[in-house]
Amino acid sequence: MKSMKSRRGGNDRGGIRKRGPTRTDRDGDMDMDSGSARAKRTRAEKSALGGRAAGTGVGGRATGISNRAQARTKHRDSDLFERAVYSNNGQANVISGNKKTGGDLEQFSVRGWKSSKAASNRDGGLESLIAFLERRMNSFIKSGPRAKITKSRTEGDTLVAFVRPDLAGHMLRINNNVFAGAHVTVEEYTAATALDQELAAADPVPGSTADTKTKMTTILGKRFFPATKLLDLSKLLDDPDLQAMGIFHNVSTKSKFFPALMKVWELGFKTVAERREAVESVSLAENNLSNISSVTTLAQSFPDIQHLDLSKNNIKNSQAMIGWRWKFRNLVFLDLTENEISSDPTFKDTMLKWYPKLQTLNNVQVRTPEEVAAQKKTPIPVLPPHFIDESQVGENFVRAFFPGYDNDRNSLVSSVYDDQSTFSLNVNTTAPRATQTETAGWGEYIRKSRNLDKISHLSARMSRSFKGIEKIREVFNELPPTRHPDLIAKAEQWLIECHPVPHLPDPTGQSPTGVGGLSLMVHGQLEESIGGKIEIRSFDRTFILGPGNTPGGIRVVSEIFCLRAYGGHEAWSPEIQALSQIPQIAAPVPIPTAAPTPLAVPAAVPGGNVPEGYGLPRPGKSDTQLQQEQMITQMSGKSGMTFEYSEMALAGNGWNVELAWKNFEQLKATNALPPTAFIAPA
């Protein structure tokens, strides 16, 4: 993301700084779509809100204007605010168990500014408030980089400000300072304080927050049906418990009720996974909703639901739902009957476009399961992994590597890296993801990320590449502890491919043409424990393996480790169960502590009786013979024929590769080659 620039150091280019875009960026790790899609969405939301924010809340009468919605209508031209609003809607980070979701930044809540004179400014006083906070912090700083609010967002009456950790003390010193005639409260922002504030705001009787939470928990309990995985939030207005609480008597508490309810719901679960699995269907029927703004947080608490009932509301058109344009990516069933939107001629097309898995709209089938599946089809069919190993080197490596990475990185590093091994990692912070999940920041990874698209300075490119066993050990020990799924029990969560590569550097320096090895590509997922919460990430890890100075004789020549948000494993489940060349990592075999066998080089294809040292220079072997062996190896790899037939094809064509290949193609096309000409699938 471009936003990397704004975080790089605190030095400003001059006295005048660009507001807005440079500070209100969001964490890339929360992103679902590409930057442009996001911009589009923000624009769309803005226009949707134009003149519409005064819609009804859950309450019914046209009064449910939250502060946030008010602010939106009033200041929608302010880029700063628009982004803040966006991040507020799109960022499901409030109750995520860990306090800091802003990467390496610390978060502070700033309250009280709404009663300042600046609150009547065009942007609600945000611009001047931020300038004030920065000015105050800078007045405490004697030297070093200038203080800066790296990014911010608003939550009702609270400004959540993100600053570098070294500024934390300065932020707290501003507490109780006077800003435009009002005392502002500056506190550390934590999930707990956020909930308290949210509840307090939704609290009909000030000071009864704990009571409100208990009552909300009870109400949710009555409306949750675990057996059918349904959360029935229909007819909230008629709920006697809610009526008794007096939630809907007051404009302000009414609009804050739903977000608070969602947070209470989220608190009821220990893990995100547990929460996600609990509910598949939500009903918001008969709630007098004229748009989704008052219930928009549903999309953060229930991103994966398949059934959504919005029937018997007052939703007029798609603009009234635009905030959910990119939400609910797994929606199969949507009911909007008895809403004006249903009579819009473009209604069906729009909903089909918005929700790629939608099958039933207003109780009518609009897409078959086959059509949904067909969307996923790719022009190039997805086949099982291509796994051409060499004396089980690749397989043994994988078996040893991942348990070693989880349990004993020190021993792992000593067993498969040597002083010539190179390692680097990169984070794809904007990768597509399987579901709209919350993602913790990238912490230690991002500091080491060598995404060449972002890291352009030569010095940084050098310092983020790690060569030699000791440097790699150091990096590995700095990276968070992980847990990978079991290679056999959870085989579907892995995709492991392997093929030979020629001409790697020869550690002995003897072979002028180098040595052969393997390219090993592993895609999968790992778990980390962050603040007591289990975080799942996806990764792609490519290794070049070759002979080396390690106990087992096999080293990692190069390794690139790419991390990204959890993307699931469906993408590689085969569309066609083809005759796989793969000895899928199958029967349980004791896991070796180090890859045992030295690589028999190069690219020998399994199945043939390949003599040791084939294709390798050896005393007494002529250059011609060596070249021929290498040509045979290549011919065999390319054609799938045995070495014997590959040699026949080449020798029969005067060792002209092109002619031999044409010859092979002709024979193959006319079925003139016997089955024995080909290496049998393993």
Added chain:
Amino acid sequence: MATASEDTLTKVSTEAATEFIKTFYPALGSNRESLSSYYSLEPTTILFNGNRVADGAAVQEIFTNQMSPTYYEVQSYDCQIINKAYPTILPGGGLKPQSEMGVKDMSFLIVVSGFVRYGEGRDQPQRGFSETFVLVPNPSAERARGRKDWLIESQNFRLVV
């Protein structure tokens, strides 16, 4: 061969990787007739979702004749030198002599993470992919414009999201 410094090696390899990324992916989208020029004449392994493709000409054929419009976006990539003195077999046979080797005689690994949209229009779903390349020096001595210093020796594309 003069031994190149680590600075130079890093500069040359990362710039070569960048150049490759900045031309190859756009070519997959809109300059498909040029695709075979990115490949070594005898690549070892080319894979797309587990499908083995013979060579650059076959890749070009598939993309020109069988693929819907495609948009690729590279979101993250990295590279590493595999062999800084790659043994190039010259077109006439025989190894390129040590005396003629320079800093560009390196083979390197590139790993890319990004997304692809198949079909027309921005509304098509974004499919995450991971792709690994090994690039090797171009053995040809031609000095034509647009000559590539490195060619694809192996390639493995996989949809991962």
